[in-house]
Amino acid sequence: MMEKVIRFNLTIEPGQQGSYFTVPFEVPQGIESLELTYEYPRRLKRKEEQPGEIFTATPETNIVDLGLIAPDGRQVGASGSEKTRILVSEQYATPGYGARTVSAGRWQVIVGAYQVAPEGVEVLYEITLKEKSLRLLKGDTHVHSIASDGVHTFEELALKAKANGLDFLAVTDHNVFLPAASIPYVPGITMIPGVEWTHYQGHANFLGIDAPYDEPFFTNSVEEARSRFTCAHERCALITINHPFEGNSRFLFDFRQLPFDCLEVWNGPMRESNLKAVGLWQQMLSSGMRVAITGGSDYHRDTPFIFLGGPTMGVYALSAGMSDILSALRKGHSYITFAPDGPSIEMRAGEGIMGDQVDWQEEKELRVRLQGLQAGDVVLVVTAQENAAVFTATSEGELDFAYEMREPGFARVEVLRAFLPGLPLLPALMSNPIYFKA
Numbered sequence: 001m002m003e004k005v006i007r008f009n010l011t012i013e014p015g016q017q018g019s020y021f022t023v024p025f026e027v028p029q030g031i032e033s034l035e036l037t038y039e040y041p042r043r044l045k046r047k048e049e050q051p052g053e054i055f056t057a058t059p060e061t062n063i064v065d066l067g068l069i070a071p072d073g074r075q076v077g078a079s080g081s082e083k084t085r086i087l088v089s090e091q092y093a094t095p096g097y098g099a100r101t102v103s104a105g106r107w108q109v110i111v112g113a114y115q116v117a118p119e120g121v122e123v124l125y126e127i128t129l130k131e132k133s134l135r136l137l138k139g140d141t142h143v144h145s146i147a148s149d150g151v152h153t154f155e156e157l158a159l160k161a162k163a164n165g166l167d168f169l170a171v172t173d174h175n176v177f178l179p180a181a182s183i184p185y186v187p188g189i190t191m192i193p194g195v196e197w198t199h200y201q202g203h204a205n206f207l208g209i210d211a212p213y214d215e216p217f218f219t220n221s222v223e224e225a226r227s228r229f230t231c232a233h234e235r236c237a238l239i240t241i242n243h244p245f246e247g248n249s250r251f252l253f254d255f256r257q258l259p260f261d262c263l264e265v266w267n268g269p270m271r272e273s274n275l276k277a278v279g280l281w282q283q284m285l286s287s288g289m290r291v292a293i294t295g296g297s298d299y300h301r302d303t304p305f306i307f308l309g310g311p312t313m314g315v316y317a318l319s320a321g322m323s324d325i326l327s328a329l330r331k332g333h334s335y336i337t338f339a340p341d342g343p344s345i346e347m348r349a350g351e352g353i354m355g356d357q358v359d360w361q362e363e364k365e366l367r368v369r370l371q372g373l374q375a376g377d378v379v380l381v382v383t384a385q386e387n388a389a390v391f392t393a394t395s396e397g398e399l400d401f402a403y404e405m406r407e408p409g410f411a412r413v414e415v416l417r418a419f420l421p422g423l424p425l426l427p428a429l430m431s432n433p434i435y436f437k438a
């Protein structure tokens with residue numbers, strides 16, 4: 001990961017004691033985290049050693065306080081002189097500072113000259129800006145806690161998800177909004193607030209905001225439902241239509257009349273209702289629609305077939321911050337795999353990755369790299385016309401191949417696996433498509 005470092009020295013004169021001032025610095029686009037450290041001589045080195053004395057106390061002669069202001073003019077935090085290192089990112093900030101995106105613009109260091117020695121003090125500031133870069137993150141987009149009918153607290157879920165190898169987790173309780181502030185921070189895992197709109201006519205996840213709508217959840221017509229969905233969309237929630245063919249909780253409203261971002265085609269263990277959802281998705285793609293898919297475990301408690309990350313979303317995100325993860329899901333820069341340690345995929349056509357559109361006149365070659373395959377895995381390239389190419393893995397490990405698009409449309413990849421000898425092949429991985437525009 002690339003970093004930009006800004007260093008500056010500040011000389012504070014004794015006459016400035018008791019005053020506050022700010023020092024501006026510029027943050028460019030595309031920064032994931034900001035770390036600020038500062039140092040200065042707190043105690044002057046004129047200690048008089050007293051023979052026989054254990055302690056030699058010298059008064060603190062310099063005290064310089066710290067705070068930070070964002071480009072919007074708001075205070076990000078203030079820490080007196082206690083902390084000499086602070087970190088700010090979207091998913092975490094040093095206590096006393098608010099977690100927030102490190103947006104581009106003019107930030108300011110707050111300098112509090114609380115106490116200054118007669119000779120003045122020189123303070124060295126160092127600001128390290130970590131740049132965003134595309135990385136693969138794994139997560140689960142559909143999980144229940146004790147706030148509805150799950151059995152675990154948020155913290156337990158976060159720790160379990162981390163132990164399962166996940167990087168992010170969306171908590172989606174039934175008709176219960178979970179403000180981000182109510183979700184504890186667990187290092188190494190990005191928690192995404194959400195709600196599963198759970199309705200007799202269908203279920204949908206609203207991810208990434210504290211309150212997607214102001215009214216109660218229930219509606220009695222598709223028009224009323226549309227008003228909830230539209231409000232959530234305007235507030236930038238990511239909306240997924242959940243398990244559209246699942247028994248009593250299938251989607252009865254025509255969800256194509258509702259605004260949504262993604263279709264959850266893989267809910268918990270692979271089964272008939274999921275395969276139907278994949279079939280519907282394929283029809284939608286073939287009719288020219290562009291629909292990104294998601295998968296989520298719908299985890300409530302551990303059972304033999306249900307676990308956090310079953311299935312797992314593999315997401316190519318620019319940072320581990322929630323907004324970059326949701327943006328990648330929205331764009332379909334993602335794939336679904338049956339478990340956190342399931343196979344993974346990279347797909348490219350020119351500059352495009354999964355979910356992107358490329359110009360077919362200029363770019364006809366789809367390049368695919370699969371990892372974590374097992375011998376016997378069947379790899380399909382699926383287009384509007386057909387299962388356009390089939391490979392069978394002869395050994396475990398990686399497979400690299402290229403596929404030539406003979407006409408515009410879309411191409412996506414599925415990996416099928418016999419999970420036990422003699423069992424039929426079931427999806428082990430499903431990618432979002434790359435779209436080849438005519």
Ligand SMILES: [Zn+2]
Nearest residue numbers: 196203242249
């Ligand atoms: Zn549901």
Ligand SMILES: [Zn+2]
Nearest residue numbers: 142144196298
């Ligand atoms: Zn659910």
